[in-house]
Amino acid sequence: MRVLVLGGTGSIGAAVLSELAGGGHQTLALVRSDASAERAASLGATALVRGDIAEPGGWVHGLPDLDAVVHIACDFSTAMATVDGRLLDALLPRLAAQKVRPRFVYTGGCWLFGTTGDGVATEDSPPDPLPAFAWMVPHARRVIDSDAVDGIVIHPGMVYGDDGGGVFHRFAWQAATGPAVHVVGGPTVRWPLVHRADLARLYALALERAPRGASYLGVGTEGLAVGRIARAFARRFATPDAEPRTVTADAIAAELGEWARGYALDQRLSGARARRELGWNPRHLDPEAEIAGVGGGATS
Structure with missing residues (x-):
């Protein structure tokens, strides 16, 4: 697949970019600087798209046709909801103009499920988002409901590396x-918890196997x-x-x-659905x- 990775030089994105490139996918990475470009290339990106998620108008219209988008980018600023909404406003119409409808893997997060206590949340649990990230719930739904893409959502647990x-x-x-x-x-x-290498494998599996409209909790340790x-x-x-x-x-x-x-x-949180439906086998x-x-x- 020809896959655009947004956020491909961050801690999670770098692992995902490397996993996809290693799996034979043609990966495009959005980069803002020469340092980011060098890092993306070292991770296996076959093409670089210069731009910023905060200003999608400068690069979205120049994209080639894509088979998929993996969106992992978030700047954790007070404007992150506006930035993400503006990105979807620009990117979804561009993807709708393609001859073939691409897959779109959107990233939510475990903090959209609130405090569970001794209970265990699953993908079917009602959202109870942390207020700072409440915007992610309608944004994820927008991707799932869009006719422009085959939307899939991954909710990572707390991500760590070795x-x-x-x-x-x-x-x-x-x-x-x-x-x-x-x-x-x-x-x-x-x-x-989830190790970033395990999470990267889940993104690849979701991209390759998940049905349209599916969501998965990326959790290795409950x-x-x-x-x-x-x-x-x-x-x-x-x-x-x-x-x-x-x-x-x-x-x-x-x-x-x-x-x-x-x-x-x-x-x-339980990652059982991804294990069952996608054959995900976290090792860490x-x-x-x-x-x-x-x-x-x-x-x-």
Whole structure:
């Protein structure tokens, strides 16, 4: 397939771009800078599209016909809802003008399902989005309902890498440099987790096999207490205080923005549908063991 990847040089997008290129797909990557262009090319992008998701009018009309779009881009700014809406406003009509209707994999997220407590959310659970991301619910529905594309939605869990990256970045940095690792909302808060390599494979499988209108939770580990994650990093880096310190949701929102309240959501989500319907087989199912092997070069 000829696939346009939006967000292909970010932590998740880079893994997806590499997975698709390795699977023989012709990948186009949207890039804003020379550094991004070099990174996309190193990941296997066969063509580069210069532009910014915030200004789609400058590049959308120059796109070749596509077999698919994978949309993973989000800037986490206060304008992210407007930026995403403007992108869909420009991109969907362009795709509608093609002779062949392409597939469109849209990215939602686990924070659209709210606090689950001891329950386990599935794709059929009603949305209960974090207010900062409530816009994603109608945007995902817009893609699914569009006659311009065969829409598919993936809701990733909390994404980490075996290098201490992704949602583990702050844990690794604090464990390596500070007196204690901080957790938002308390050590018993649970996160649904997925390794970025496993998630990339899910995107590829969804692109190749998922029926139109399908949605999947990209979750490898149903729900792991953040206190266990923090303690694993404290052991790895011999942090002076082995017990995590609690940060309130208000404090993290003041530091990073309202979107960061999601770190305090206590969630358990199931990735069973993707396993059953797509043959997804996540391999990274022991985050604590992987934390033990994280390198010692954690930085801020």
